[in-house]
Amino acid sequence: MIDEIRKAMASASADYIEVRVQRAGSSDVRYTGKELEHIGRRTQLGGSVRAMVKGGWGFSSFNELADLPDYVEATCRQARLVERETPGLAPVEPGQATVVAEPEVDPRDVALEDKQALCEAYNKIILASPKIQTSNVVYRDSTIDEYLVTSDGAELHQETCFAGVMVMAVAKDGADVQRAYDSVGNIRGYQVVADREAVCEEVVRRAIDLLSAEQPDAGPHTVVLDPKLCGVFIHEAFGHLSEADFVYENDRLRKIMQIGRRFGPDSLSICDYPRMPGEAGYYAYDAEGVAGDRTYLIRDGVLDNRLHSRETAKMMDEEPTGNARCLNYSFAPIVRMSNTFMEPREHSFEELLDGIDDGIYAIGAIGGQTDMEMFTFSAEEAYEIKNGELARKLRDVVLTGNVFETLGDIEMIGDDFEMYGGLGGCGKGGQMPLRVGDGGPSVRIKNVVVGGQ
16 A cells, blocks of 8 residues: 555655545444434545645545545645745654554454443443433444555554443433433453443442532632543643644734743643553554654643644744644644643642642533633532541532633642543544543642532
């Protein structure tokens, strides 16, 4: 395949050109309530061509490999029509490698009927309780076999194999409706979705317990985030602000996100690392053939870097970080996160709680939104903290604030650490859901505004 792509590119007239060819397969199972709502397999074969001429981009996607030379020529013509004076692309060492997927249990070796039976079993556990009004169980796997060749020497063959499952329980008592969920997904293999009966039972328990939980007192609180909510916060509230295309296009954000500026205590470090083995956001080389590596966004409390494609790196006179990604061959690469997390430190969970007279322990996230540096997140569940101990269960805990002020208000960072993937993925520029991982330790933050009664 590499040779075929090279032949198609031989007569291309462009400053830069890349060709991607993908074979993809997936299977899906979805239950809603008692109904099997969807089950099926899907296969795709296609590719894309991206060309740059004097800073102008052309892009084409196709499904017929025999027409590849024509698409190369047409894409170069597109690029010439929109040529503009830009710095071009930052130089990189072109990747040349074969990366083979190595799941412990390959989901392609598991019959679709067995995947459906697994989801049905989980669904029955959730619906067994009379207090559960309805359920949602979704299984998905996907395998991508990709070839990438670029005009500056990248020749890559990469495989990825993802499997995940999400279970949700919706409990009802009169007009009161509460929900709880769990989602897991990564590239370790089909075994990550198996043997989760106890997880289903825990989801049911959480949904039912939320019916009798109380709302928090509104106002500023010292809050302890669990590792999952820490990861969501880092990804949504700070990670997207670190994507260089967003920074470059926003004058106000460029003034705020100055490399070398302090954003938190010395103990705070935030990373993006594509090569975390097994995690949902894993890849060895990005969609431009750049090797993925550990990028410190914040190191010891100070803004250290941001995430780049080759184009944004050249525009901002910074180094590429290997964060150009695309959902599939139908899309051009844009700057995206991979596995983004806060590094753990030395404090135990008991130390995080100690000294908090009236605070909140917030667990997980069921939704939220960001607007520049402002964020709003809803915790999946929470507990009141009284005199350093966990007390009554809480619900409807909504955390709001300014991400930069919140990072500066971090008091302690825990020694626990978890990474999370799942079926939801990340959305940007119409490309959703992209595989990502996020996580961190438990973290204690003062002066977090909490909505409540």
